[in-house]
Amino acid sequence: LVQLRSARLQRLYARALGAATSVLAYSEHETDVLRQWLGERGVDARVEFVPFGVDVEAFRPVGAAPDVDVVSIGADPHRDFGLC
Numbered sequence: 091l092v093q094l095r096s097a098r099l100q101r102l103y104a105r106a107l108g109a110a111t112s113v114l115a116y117s118e119h120e121t122d123v124l125r126q127w128l129g130e131r132g133v134d135a136r137v138e139f140v141p142f143g144v145d146v147e148a149f150r151p152v153g154a155a156p157d158v159d160v161v162s163i164g165a166d167p168h169r170d171f172g173l174c
Contacts, residue, residue: 091127100131101131104127104128104131104132104133107128107133107135108128108133108135111136112135112136112137112138113135113136113138114137114138114139115137115140116139116140116141117139117142118139120139121137121138121139124137
């Protein structure tokens with residue numbers, strides 16, 4: 091959104107986001123910034139914070155050997171698993 095230079099494009103994006111049932115953000119700061127940005131453009135959108143990630147302990151298979159492999163690929167130090 092910070093790259094939208096013209097007021098016309100900002101209004102277009104604000105209306106598009108406002109038309110959504112809800113807008114999800116992965117950080118509390120981003121949630122606050124989006125709410126403020128939309129409010130400044132007259133859009134009352136539902137912006138919700140959703141913590142990023144999955145609790146791998148809570149969703150670990152129990153009682154049986156896994157029958158599938160899951161692959162995680164990326165370069166995000168806050169999200170990726172350490173290599174064994």
